[in-house]
Amino acid sequence: MNWYVVYTKPKWEKKVAERLNEIGVTSYCPLIAKMSQWSDRKKKVNVPLFNSYIFVQLEEKDRNRIFEAPGVVRYLFWLGKPAVVKNTEIEAIQNWLSAPETYEVSIDGWKKGDTIVLESGPFVSQSAVIKEVKQNHYVLILESLGCVLKVNKKEI
Structure with missing residues (x-):
């Protein structure tokens, strides 16, 4: 079975995912914890x-x-077809x-342009290209996921 991307009304993501699960459709709404502040509390x-x-x-x-x-509003389309994930x-x-939140990464003198495979963390086994080498961090490009990752150097 394929995974598809569904566009929902604003602020309805959790409700739609819950309702779809109730009717027997497997749905996934990735959530992150965020600190919100109101006038009287956080x-x-x-x-x-x-x-x-x-x-x-x-x-x-x-x-x-x-x-x-x-x-539910519609499917997300890519090149005229529903986008498949x-x-x-x-x-x-x-x-x-x-x-x-944090994890250890071993650094073996990477240089700009090197291709590496991540050995730990959430992107383990993903291939990455070194985009920048700075004093405090590296910037990696995860081409297979289409994202950029900043890795802080561990102080010795």
């Missing part, structure tokens, strides 16, 4: 990682089932969100 709340987007896993023939849930990409998001 509170840690879980907010969607991607505003107005969730992921659903279903067969091609069942694609219209998602419209049974209120708050690979299982490895969903797993990478899940691993990244479940990883600890």
Whole structure:
């Protein structure tokens, strides 16, 4: 089964994911903890990682089932077809969100342009290209995920 990207009404991501799960459609709404402040208090709340987007896993023939849930707007399309997300990409998001805040990375004198494979952390086994080497950090490009990662150097 494929994972598809679904566009929802603003601020409806969690409700839509919950409703889709209730009707038997596997859905995933990645959440991150964020500190919110009101006039009288601060509170840690879980907010969607991607505003107005969730992921659903279903067969091609069942694609219209998602419209049974209120708050669903449409599928996200890429090159005229519904955008398909690979299982490895969903797993990478899940691993990244479940990883600890800090982790150790061994640095072996990397240089700009080097290609490496990450050995620990949420992006373990991902290939990366060194974009920048600074005094305090490295900037890596994870081409397979289409993102940039900043790795702080550990003080010796």
